[in-house]
Amino acid sequence: MSKGKLAKFADMASYPHVFEYPYSAVDNVPFEKRGKWNESFFKNDHPIVLELGCGRGEYTVGLGRLFPDKNFIGVDIKGARMWSGATESLQADMKNVAFLRTNIEIIDRFFSENEVSEIWLTFSDPQMKKATKRLTSTYFMERYRRFLKPDGIIHLKTDSNFMFTYTRYMIEENSLPVDVMTEDLYHSGMADEILSIKTYYEQQWLDRGLNIKYIKFHLPKEGELHEPDVEIELDEYRSYNRSKRSGLQTSK
Ligand SMILES: C[S@@+](CC[C@H](N)C(=O)[O-])C[C@H]1O[C@@H](n2cnc3c(N)ncnc32)[C@H](O)[C@@H]1O
Secondary structure, X not given: OOOOHHHHHHHHHHOOOEEEXXXXXXXXXXXXXXXXXXXXXXXXXXXXXXXXXXXXXXXXXXXXXXXXOOEXXXXXXXXXXXXXXXXXXXXXXXXXXXXXXXXXXXXXXXXXXXXXXXXXXXXXXXXXXXXXXXXXXXXXXXXXXXXXXXXXXXXEEEOOHHHXXXXXXXXXXXXXXXXXXXXXXXHOOOOOOOOOOOOHHHHHHHHOOOOOEEEEEEEOOOOOOOOOOOOOOOOXXXXXXXXXXXXXXXXX
16 A cells, blocks of 8 residues: 555654755755765765656666766655655665755755756746746756856756746756757657656656647856747647546647
8 A cells, every 4th residue: 555645754854865855944054064965965076866756756767777877866846746766766775865855946045056957847847937037947957056067967857838838948048058959859869878867757747648748958157038029829638637638639
């Protein structure tokens, strides 16, 4: 029988590699591992990679297995989801994996300048109504810049045509260097061991026949960032509730 939420929360509170600092808890209190994740937790000088909005943490754990010489931190506000990856990595005794339960809006309170090498955004909510809530908006780019290394890497994996299109405009508007951009990852020939890791949400969208999109780009530290002023077609399938969604035909 699967565990209930309260039992999962109790587990999370006891896990040595889980740090829980939702907005309310961290207000005005400096986070003591800021700038010291490697020194005081991972005990090495390996590059740090974040998965923001990690859900169950499939990328955090999957990449942790593939790259023992990098450190991975999954970040999400939902503890019951994160419990899956936190439990799996604990049971596998993975020393290069941690989880941070917090609001991504305050992510720069947890990392200091140049502390992070890469960010993964895995099936982030497209937040079609409000750009500042979108994890690829310039609002968030400004925050990521505060702790990413120069020319740090950002990966976006998404089902959402809206999120993909918006991010492409944001990249173009700011002339950000792009390494890879595909609207159909699994038919592009690029889906290697890393890009084929599948998250919970990803599998749901794949089952519904949606194409998975992927962008890998760099975020330079310097230069003013401009928010793109564009109209983007909404993802129609997201306007429906879950029961209606299951019977919905999609074109991609
Ligand atoms: C659509 S789910 C994707 C989860 C996972 N990456 C996957 O692909 O299965 C988006 C996740 O981002 C988290 N999230 C969204 N906005 C957030 C924010 N501002 N702060 C913290 N977590 C956030 C949600 O709690 C949720 O777990």
